[in-house]
Amino acid sequence: MQKIVLAAAFVVALPAFAQLSAPANGPQLVASHRGASAYAPEHTLFAYDLAIEQDTDLLECDVILTKDEVPVCIHDETIDRTVADGKTGRVDSYTLAELREFDFGSWFNTANPTLAKSEYVGAKIVPFEEELDCYLRHNPKLRFYPETKDSAGGRAEQILQEMLTRKGLIDTGDPMNRVQTATIVLQSFDPGSLQRMRSLNSTIPTGFLYTAPTSIDILQYQLTGDGPDYIDFFIPNSAAILIDPTLVQRYHAAGHDVHTWTVNDANQMDLLLSLGVDALFTNNSDVLRARIDAKGSGTTPEQRNNPKNFAHGCVGIAGRVTSKDGPGDVWEPTGLRGVQLKSASAGSVTPVPAVPVAAPDTASGRFGGGSLGSVMLGLFGFAALRRKLSR
Ligand code: G3P
Ligand code: CA
Secondary structure (H helix, E strand, O other): OHHHHHHHHHHHHHHHHHHOOOOOOOOEEEEEOOOOOOOOOOOOHHHHHHHHHOOOOEEEEEEEEOOOOOEEEOOOOEOOOOOOOOOOOEHHHOOHHHHOOOOOOHHHHHHOHHHOOHHHOOOOOEEHHHHHHHHHHHOOOOEEEEEEOOOHHHHHHHHHHHHHHHOOOOOOOOOOOHHHHOOEOEEEOOHHHHHHHHHOOOOOOEEEEEOOOOOHHHHHHHHHOOOOOOOOEEEEEHHHHHHOOOHHHHHHHOOOOEEEEOOOOHHHHHHHHHOOOOEEEEOOHHHHHHHHHHHOOEOOHHHHOOEOOOOOOOOOOOOOOOEOOEOOOEEEEOOOOOEEEEEOOOOOOOOOOOOOEOOOOOOOOOOOOOOHHHHHHHHHHHHHHHHHHHO
């Protein structure tokens, strides 16, 4: 019933949305949400490899510090949902070495029997540094989208800044437009995290995530299209945009790009792309790549540079980080986009050979589960705000 109502709503709304059609600020981007997480266990090398195959622009890592302060890619603050064998507890109660013993893949097979693969059993946790080194070796133009999930009293920002400085990944991209070109862009629901990162002298572009205009601050950002100087771009939930379709234009008019999350349904992708959204998070990177290709509004294959064939599984890199200090590779910027290997980590394997630029991999026709839940959440949030304001 919900699907019928939603489909009917789209049919009614489409002509109105067509009148609001607007260009994006630049090429529209695919941000792979926890990797290609519709098809493989989130935040594992399987999901990241697939996102590269599906020709993503940005690879997400939800960052949490381990007990020994190593940034790892995991969404929840506990391991309860994504580790098998009844293991539980907060991520920061385990060292990296302890987390490496756990199975982060089997839960996916249980939850998705039709997509289950035996190779997912025993999938390992991925330190952010290994994600960077592995996929930059495959594609030095790839871009990464870490999200600070738990600041750990400010240690997360401090450690990220130190790690990215050590790796030469702070000052990348076009200084006139780092949001669209930097190798690393940071996101957080916590404005304090973005502010801390900026105060560490970071030039990494910062995006503010939010669900709905449920605070006076966010309402002000939405009405004026502008915010504090430690927010470079805005990342409202897709429901906040669909409820208020001129929102993107207001942010654009004030000079800010707009990204949105998490959009797995092709119809919703088309609507949001037509409204000029600059990037969409999706679990279904292949579907979004196909929609952007159909519109002709994305990066060129040369700009995103994903290899069609590459060695899966990060051989020689997976497993080598032992602490927040690495070991890891050092990179340096190349012009206005991308980096190159400056020095390989000691004990490193031979760098992965260069591969030819991939032809874009087009539509698979697979559609995700949609994000009605997100729409409803946004509606409830908006209704709550209205109630608050009318008191
Ligand atoms: O970062 C975009 C989106 O991932 C935010 O939601 O909870 O999936 O991190 P969440
Ligand atoms: Ca996230």
